[in-house]
Amino acid sequence: xxxGVGLTRNQVNAIEVWRPHERDVVRYRDIDIFGLPxxxxxxxxxxxxxxxxxxxxxxxxxxxxxxxxWRPFEADDDPDETQGHFFQSVLVARPGYxxxxxxxxxxxxxxxxxxx
Numbered sequence: 001x002x003x004g005v006g007l008t009r010n011q012v013n014a015i016e017v018w019r020p021h022e023r024d025v026v027r028y029r030d031i032d033i034f035g036l037p038x039x040x041x042x043x044x045x046x047x048x049x050x051x052x053x054x055x056x057x058x059x060x061x062x063x064x065x066x067x068x069x070w071r072p073f074e075a076d077d078d079p080d081e082t083q084g085h086f087f088q089s090v091l092v093a094r095p096g097y098x099x100x101x102x103x104x105x106x107x108x109x110x111x112x113x114x115x116x
Contacts, residue, residue, distance in 0.1 A: 014066075014093035019086065026090065028067065033090050039076050041069065041087060058084070066093040 004016045017026055019034045026033045031044045042051055042060055049062035051069075059070035068091040075084025096107050107113070 014091055014097055016089055016091040018089045028090070028092075033069070034086055034088075037076065037079065037085055038069070038071055038074075038087050059087070061098075063098070064095055066095050066097050067091070068093070 005012055005014070020026070025035060028045070029048050031041060033041055036044070045051055045062070045067075049065050049067060051060045051062050051067075053060055054068075057070065058072070058074040059068060061068045069087045070089045070091070071084055071087050073084040075081035079085050094113070096104060096112070099107060
């Protein structure tokens with residue numbers, strides 16, 4: 001299993017975990033993020049967060065709680081194609097992590113904290 005930490009101004013903004021090759025399990029709200037097929041993960045997570053399909057890849061993102069699930073391509077009908085059938089990484093970040101400058105300004109004007 002691999003992970004990365006995103007820092008800005010000496011604060012952690014994001015933590016990303018990549019699909020483990022061993023028997024490690026990564027859970028979010030008791031959902032096995034890497035052990036279940038991608039669409040099953042999405043179905044179960046939608047009970048808790050508002051996930052939307054990404055426009056530029058085959059991942060999904062819940063922007064308000066900032067949870068991002070990524071896979072390089074979609075292979076929902078082929079469980080042997082693990083790169084596309086299962087998520088390959090999950091990123092948890094503070095809300096606003098990927099705000100545009102306009103969105104960041106609006107978040108600040110509403111009394112929120114800037115994301116990134």
